[in-house]
Amino acid sequence: xxxxxxxxxxxxxxxxxxxxxxxxxxxxxxxxxxxxxxxxxxxxxxxxxxxxxxxxxxxxxxxxxxxxxxxxxxxxxxxxxxxxxxxxxxxxxxxxxxxxxxxxxxxxxxxxxxxxxxxxx
Numbered sequence: 666x667x668x669x670x671x672x673x674x675x676x677x678x679x680x681x682x683x684x685x686x687x688x689x690x691x692x693x694x695x696x697x698x699x700x701x702x703x704x705x706x707x708x709x710x711x712x713x714x715x716x717x718x719x720x721x722x723x724x725x726x727x728x729x730x731x732x733x734x735x736x737x738x739x740x741x742x743x744x745x746x747x748x749x750x751x752x753x754x755x756x757x758x759x760x761x762x763x764x765x766x767x768x769x770x771x772x773x774x775x776x777x778x779x780x781x782x783x784x785x786x
């Protein structure tokens with residue numbers, strides 16, 4: 666079997682924009698961050714997040730959602746900052762994920778993403 670890249674996108678996310686939970690078609694998906702203009706540590710200090718437990722603050726995160734062995738819904742967050750520029754996440758296309766908004770920054774967060782499919786012919 667051969668894998669084929671099917672669908673490749675450049676993403677320019679601006680402050681306040683988000684991508685709700687979703688999954689992709691195909692077998693595998695990937696995301697690569699080219700530019701991350703914010704730091705998750707600063708995003709966690711935003712005034713509207715006061716009084717929320719740190720573990721529940723999601724501003725600026727890329728997050729996976731999955732079901733654990735007991736059927737509970739779990740999340741795993743990548744807290745984004747410049748140290749993750751150039752990082753690629755490679756994951757099963759059916760794994761649900763979301764991208765939360767960031768704030769107080771006029772620069773776009775830039776990423777590329779795509780899906781891989783098996784060739785069946």
